[in-house]
Amino acid sequence: MNDPVRTTCPYCGVGCGVRAAVDANGAVSIAGDDGHPANAGRLCSKGATLGDTVGLDGRLLHPEVCGERADWDTALDTVADGFRDVINRHGPEAVAFYVSGQLLTEDYYVANKLMKGFIGGGNIDTNSRLCMSSAVAGHMRAFGEDVVPGCYADVDDADLIVLVGSNTAWCHPIVYRRIEAARAARPDLKLVVIDPRRTTTAEDADLHLPVAPGQDVALFNGLLAHLEAGGHIDSSFVDAHTEGAFAALAEARRGGAIAELARTTGIAEHDLARFFDWFASTERTVTMFSQGVNQSSAGTDKVNAIINCHLLTGRIGRPGTGPFSITGQPNAMGGREVGGLANTLAAHRDFDAVDSVGAFWRAPQIARAPGLKAVDMFEAIGEGRIKAVWIMATNPVVSLPNADGLRAALETCDLVVVSDCEGATDTLTCADIKLPATGWGEKDGTVTNSERCISRQRPFLPAPGEAKPDWWIIGEVARRLGHGDAFDYRSPHDIFVEHAALSAHDNDGRYAFDIGGLANLTRAEYDALEPLQWPVLEVIPSPPWAGERARERGWPDTLPSPPSPQSSPPVVGGRGSALSGTRRLFTDGVFPTETGRARFVAITPRGPAHAPDADHPLVLNTGRVRDHWHTMTRTGRSARLSAHVDEPFAAVHPQDAQVFGLGDGALARLETEWGHMLARVRVDEGQARGSVFVPMHWNAQTAAAGRVGALVNPVVDPVSGEPEFKHTPLRLREF
């Protein structure tokens, strides 16, 4: 058995540390990394079975062009020629990259730099659009920047934890274990779960509020008004550090008294009152939210309604307090750091930093305006406005709304390139060119989790077949497009230090995302990098940052000055460093807005875009099960994981099942205006009446008629562009 390699789980945004070892027969054993601050050695069922998922069966091992095996040069030349031809004839906005939270930060950085900096178009967006872009937009509205104020250690310090739209026990299990441990240690800690479904998490709560679908803003506006009415305002914080409270409160008061709020939200009046009183009287309150908040046509408003309550009570930037977005993917923050969302540029900056970033990259034709967000991007493909698309490490033919429409759009697109480690996904069936990428266990780079902690993913397996790292593939295409000098990377370390330097470039202390202190990491220090939360302002004293390589690249000299020895704690190789796992933002009450004040947002509640009607009287709500991940391309390889739930199902309230004549175990046909599927009925008393829950994971490779994405309405939040996965009118009948 080789010595274990310390790496990071590739699934959810908790970002657990993993120790992976390979024995003489090639079998992989997995254990939790007790030195990682996110999990301290714990792993959930998905992380613990990672060894089951690294086999080569079904992997994409060789490039293919138009269904024929090709060598790398031929495949890369064909990609570059195709993109060049479209750009020359139709301009840079006629091409697009659709990327993924499964990419490492270094892959993401190179893809974003190529599209925005050198192709000169804005059309790069990511599947992170589907899980947390409403949180991003809410953070930007409130704080002026996309930053998560808290950290997991706040769970240990809180006296009240509010989970909104999150089945944390199943979807972020190690965070939930931390909540359980905190409750065991301090029995007075209260847990409130706000969710239309009575999930496993809700079963455990001190108080479950089954909010009616889409009424979260009404609920938190009601809380805001209650806090004001009861005098629970931190006036000194509000006066000194915020703006806009007056308008937000005026809007919140319009929700009416608690009896009216109970009718609006569908929550019993006494439960609502209890929640309001607990929130009002508990100083150390953390509100954690996830896809149930974000995946809505009013997702950004819901995020700001939550943040408003924390601003009014001054509960932010202190231990055990704060609004906290717990995000879906392993590189939850990394893609946001590099600018992988179409509406951001790079290094957490908007397009107003275009000249500065353009100068740093030496990019003469940098994109000057945001590109199309995911749903709009695929609509543009269907309409022929985008004629070439490169999809990396994601499976949109399963995961996006109106997935059948999306597949039809790809089938009409002039050029579809897909790079993936898997060989048989629904999206690959639409590809003209298939490029084999390395997968987890082979990849080398960094990821950043929900609490802004950067961790290394390290390889412990050789790249199989002809698979190559994503950053290499993108760089080779960039070189063929004539941008070789700017993409002359020899390793992920080269990319990471450039990324770190950009985060500090022209920053002037305005941006919380500053990892400039890591810009002078040597390769050895990068390889040994311990989990580390940003901001990282400290500069490692030696060697001179990035040395010759930096001068070769002509990076500007606006990096942080070397600090005095006293203020320069070591940040590499120091397990248990004070920098790991405890870094909160806004501890001084200063926010990265123009005024330095956090912004309340006045919010008028809006319901979901499509209401049920006589034809479609139910509501489809999609989500995850405990042991599968995304479209199952990895977890589907593990028999142990598949044993938990082995086929698509539709959870239906007993009275709805009776109305539609469906017994437990019946095969049902689910129909919406956008598509249909088959699923096994599970009669479930935890379902709200009128609501049907269906997991998102199954695809045409695993259940021919089980793709729920085909049913979901392609409605998005107007601010964030995040789709409304939680609310599509539905009808149901026995198959």
Ligand code: SF4
């Ligand atoms: Fe941790 Fe999430 Fe991986 Fe589970 S799936 S081990 S909670 S990172």
